[in-house]
Amino acid sequence: MSTEVREMFSSIATKYDVTNEVLSFGIHRLWRRKAVRLSTAKEGDRVLDCASGTGDLALAFKRKVGVSGRVVGTDFCPEMLESAPAKAEKEGLQVDFQVADAMDLPFAADSFDVASISFGIRNVDDPVKCLKEMARVVRPGGHVVVLEFGQPTGAFGALFRFYSKTVMPTIGGLLTGNRAAYQYLPKTSAAFPAGDKFLELMDQSGAYAAKSAHALTFGTAYVYVGTVR
Numbered sequence: 117m118s119t120e121v122r123e124m125f126s127s128i129a130t131k132y133d134v135t136n137e138v139l140s141f142g143i144h145r146l147w148r149r150k151a152v153r154l155s156t157a158k159e160g161d162r163v164l165d166c167a168s169g170t171g172d173l174a175l176a177f178k179r180k181v182g183v184s185g186r187v188v189g190t191d192f193c194p195e196m197l198e199s200a201p202a203k204a205e206k207e208g209l210q211v212d213f214q215v216a217d218a219m220d221l222p223f224a225a226d227s228f229d230v231a232s233i234s235f236g237i238r239n240v241d242d243p244v245k246c247l248k249e250m251a252r253v254v255r256p257g258g259h260v261v262v263l264e265f266g267q268p269t270g271a272f273g274a275l276f277r278f279y280s281k282t283v284m285p286t287i288g289g290l291l292t293g294n295r296a297a298y299q300y301l302p303k304t305s306a307a308f309p310a311g312d313k314f315l316e317l318m319d320q321s322g323a324y325a326a327k328s329a330h331a332l333t334f335g336t337a338y339v340y341v342g343t344v345r
């Protein structure tokens with residue numbers, strides 16, 4: 117499974133940002149800012165962004181923690197990370213990008229104040245193991261922040277399901293040449309635990325003293341925040 121996921125992201129890596137921008141109408145930027153706010157990260161903090169991809173959330177954290185802070189972005193797909201250092205340099209931001217699996221992080225316990233993962237946890241083989249591993253590298257009292265798609269309900273939900281099942285694969289396919297990757301996205305989002313169900317996964321990890329779920333854009337996405345034991 118993880119090899120297939122890595123190959124899929126490798127195949128869309130160079131077109132990932134532009135496709136993201138088009139398909140989300142730029143809203144992903146607001147969601148990332150909200151995730152940074154909810155993390156309570158502050159100037160000087162050490163932040164690890166897992167499954168960082170092209171680095172957008174890592175860059176958002178670096179803007180927050182400033183020059184005295186440290187941000188590391190990791191991903192198990194080197195091709196996804198390829199454009200991230202140049203994006204950071206263009207903005208004059210110092211972020212360290214490394215290849216690493218979010219379920220087996222090459223960092224000592226308690227190395228970070230915050231660990232994050234955006235639109236990544238849905239793709240890992242074992243989300244509970246990942247939540248546990250992210251908590252391991254964060255100091256007690258620090259935060260793990262997860263940004264992930266949800267399943268909006270009502271009229272907006274119906275519109276979103278139509279959009280994600282028809283428009284997304286068509287536009288995503290045209291822009292990246294990999295229609296299947298943009299069929300995978302709505303399919304996995306529809307099946308992945310959202311809201312209270314995701315909080316149950318956090319409980320199962322046994323790693324969090326407190327947890328909360330914050331719905332974004334009528335539940336299209338959620339930010340989950342866990343306080344590490």
Ligand SMILES: C[S@@+](CC[C@H](N)C(=O)[O-])C[C@H]1O[C@@H](n2cnc3c(N)ncnc32)[C@H](O)[C@@H]1O
Nearest residue numbers: 125167168169191192193196217218234236239
């Ligand atoms: C949809 S992209 C999200 C990228 C980025 N976080 C963002 O918000 O745009 C999912 C990313 O998760 C990465 N990924 C999936 N499973 C992973 C794992 N087990 N360890 C590290 N990265 C993983 C993929 O390589 C891909 O870059």
